[in-house]
Amino acid sequence: MRQKIVAGNWKMNKSLNEAMALTKEIQDTADLEKTTRIILCPPALYLQSMQEQLGITSLIKVGAQNCSSHESGAYTGEISAAMLQSLHTNYVILGHSERRQFFNEQSDELAKKVDQVLKHDMVPIFCCGEMLDVRERGAHEGLIRKQTQESLFHLSGETIGKIVIAYEPVWAIGTGKTATSEQAQTMHAVIRQHLEAKYGKSVSDQIPILYGGSVKPENAKEIFSCPDVDGGLIGGASLKAQDFLAIVNAA
Ligand code: PGA
Numbered sequence: 001m002r003q004k005i006v007a008g009n010w011k012m013n014k015s016l017n018e019a020m021a022l023t024k025e026i027q028d029t030a031d032l033e034k035t036t037r038i039i040l041c042p043p044a045l046y047l048q049s050m051q052e053q054l055g056i057t058s059l060i061k062v063g064a065q066n067c068s069s070h071e072s073g074a075y076t077g078e079i080s081a082a083m084l085q086s087l088h089t090n091y092v093i094l095g096h097s098e099r100r101q102f103f104n105e106q107s108d109e110l111a112k113k114v115d116q117v118l119k120h121d122m123v124p125i126f127c128c129g130e131m132l133d134v135r136e137r138g139a140h141e142g143l144i145r146k147q148t149q150e151s152l153f154h155l156s157g158e159t160i161g162k163i164v165i166a167y168e169p170v171w172a173i174g175t176g177k178t179a180t181s182e183q184a185q186t187m188h189a190v191i192r193q194h195l196e197a198k199y200g201k202s203v204s205d206q207i208p209i210l211y212g213g214s215v216k217p218e219n220a221k222e223i224f225s226c227p228d229v230d231g232g233l234i235g236g237a238s239l240k241a242q243d244f245l246a247i248v249n250a251a
Contacts, residue, residue: 002205002207002208002230003037003230004037004208004224004251005251006037006210006232006234006247007063007093007232008234008238008239009233009234010040010238011235013043016049019043019046020046020050023054024053025241026040027054027060030245031248034248038060038061039062039063039090039125040060041062041091041093042062044064047087048087051089061090062090063125064084064092064093065092065093065096066079066092066096066099066113067079067080067092067113067116067117068116070112071116081113081119084120084122085121089122090123091125091164092123092125093233094125095113095126095128095147096168097127097131097173108151110150111150111151111154118155123163124164125163126148126163127167128147128148128165128167128168128191129144129147129173129212129213131171132170135171141187144187148194149194149198153198160203161199161206163207164207164210165207165208165209167187167188167191167210168233169187169213171213173235174214174235175214178216178219179213181222181226181229184226184229192204192205192207192209210232211224211226212235216243216247217237217246220250221250224250231251
């Protein structure tokens with residue numbers, strides 16, 4: 001049985017006070033008896049305060065939204081994986097489509113970020129996904145194979161078994177337009193088969209693949225019921241405790 005995961009990607013939203021209030025509301029209201037793993041990914045400068053409030057042993061984990069591909073040094077404005085680790089960060093989102101689109105992140109740099117995160121004992125949540133024109137050309141399956149291969153397939157079978165993948169069709173992010181459950185299942189199966197071809201079934205079967213793109217309380221159950229969808233990476237709907245927890249409860 002793969003771990004079910006629901007991660008909230010808060011992106012560049014909320015003041016510190018608002019972030020702490022949202023964390024507290026989620027902490028107070030979440031049903032922690034459920035086995036679904038909850039991950040909150042705030043702007044990096046709130047990680048320490050949130051981790052202190054939650055407590056290291058909390059079942060609610062925290063994640064960053066990005067990190068540097070470099071270990072340390074003269075990279076003004078960057079945050080290293082070692083720094084995130086020192087704040088007891090558990091997960092790091094990598095390769096989100098907004099980072100690829102607005103910050104020109106490429107596969108080779110992402111491969112280095114994946115290595116940095118793993119080196120510092122955190123779990124990468126590696127995002128892949130196609131733009132609308134790629135889907136319309138019918139090139140989406142090939143692109144997803146390419147994105148995963150170029151940034152992940154240098155890892156050993158043992159190491160890749162530690163990561164989480166998120167499939168996020170770019171045309172569904174923040175647009176209110178969700179992939180149908182058939183579209184999501186097809187793409188998740190493509191990713192899993194691709195992993196299986198390289199690493200074998202026992203490795204591919206253990207890697208959680210999350211769906212992201214306009215997941216809401218109303219559509220979460222249907223998407224999460226697909227056999228290869230192991231939870232979600234949630235943007236807009238993760239900014240309200242009630243909506244986010246309704247999605248967690250649907251997983
Ligand atoms: P959304 O964002 O849920 O607002 O579509 C998802 C994401 O970008 O991870």
